[in-house]
Amino acid sequence: MLIHEKLSDQTAMSKIDATIATYFLNQPDSIKKLSGRKMAEELFVAPSTITRFCKKLGYKGYNDFKEAYLSEYEYLQSHFKEIDPNHPFHSKDSTWTIANRVCQLYTETVADTLAIQNYEFMEKAVRLIDRSNKIYIYSAGNHINLANHFKNKMLEIGRSVEVIQRFDLAFYSINYADSNDCFLFISYSGETNDVIRVLNELKGKNIPTLALTSYGDNTLSESVDVALKISTREKLINNSGNFSSDLSVMYLLDMLFANVFSKNHQNIWRKRNAIAKSYQKYRYSTNPLIQD
Incomplete structure (x- = not known):
């Protein structure tokens, strides 16, 4: 809060x-x-x-x-001086106006997300993700889709991520995980009941924890080892589509991915490209802008 x-x-x-x-x-x-x-x-x-x-x-x-x-x-x-993150467009706006409003919302959201980060917490979060043998992600709602997108990216660079889709399976994951793994929670409010129950089950297990959650005090941010803040401008319900919070989560996950990638960039780049070329032999384009 x-x-x-x-x-x-x-x-x-x-x-x-x-x-x-x-x-x-x-x-x-x-x-x-x-x-x-x-x-x-x-x-x-x-x-x-x-x-x-x-x-x-x-x-x-x-x-x-x-x-x-x-x-x-x-x-x-700061930020969002000229656009409402809860209602960034109006019923009578033209297509072009809405396109520009969404563009402005995206720009403001990413800048806002970066502005509220603590550098030391970011460094700690990157170290935690980078040294983990396996990363378990628990969330709910649309953020599950973003978590799966992160999982796929991490798999391409040889890192193991499991997105827990069911509440009951989280408890099995906790009991099979160890101190070389980590749990990443995504919750905008930081008070989602199932998330807090899973978090409580982790107590005393010596498994590192990380959260992406809202700015301000909440149960989740106060209980994990390190918390990165989601842009906190949207109402929980009274908004036009969770544009800002979803984008903020995606930005933070991409930031974590990019940092892990950069730790061993040359080796990952070579191996990832070799694998991609092996199964994309017949992929081509006549567009010179995207040709390799």
Whole structure:
């Protein structure tokens, strides 16, 4: 869950906590310059009240909360200024207009996805995938198709990937996997019930875990060894087709594939091309742009 959502949901907050939450929501630019003590003076409360409020949200104190909140605020203010990722086109748009809107959405989504990555986490994720003997992927919905696309690419460079299609089979996979393998979870919300149940089954098994999930706090990102963030602009249901989240997942999977490929590029390139040529002997084109 985003901090913005936690601050907005004030139904269970005390009057003082709601006042603090509203201040954070309405004055993000002012917070950049304010210490916890100064903010307490602005709101006529004790500094300890600000600290307690931040701890209720899951942070060590005001400074820890401030850093996370401002980082999230800057993220939410970046990209997607001229296009709505939930409804990128309208009923009266022409074919050409829709084509340009989808193009803009794709451009914004990829840039947005890259902008929210942590470099150290990316490096860790690549190392985890690269050293794994076998990669198990568990997800649901459309992301299964993207996972299979990743599986096929990895197979072409000699890497073993299993996309788990059924919930029950995930439990068998867990018990046959070991510390030289890894589990990759894909869940936009990070709260999908079956995903969390499989994740809980992995506890104590010493099997590395990686997740592709939304920006902000969620059960999945807090439980795996490393999480890469999906562009988090779409509503779970109220959107026109999961364009942005699907593309973001595909980009992250392609990024992982490209990094593994690059680790042993020359050998993989030679072997992959030799195999491709052996079964594509009669494939040709008269188009000079795509001729080998």
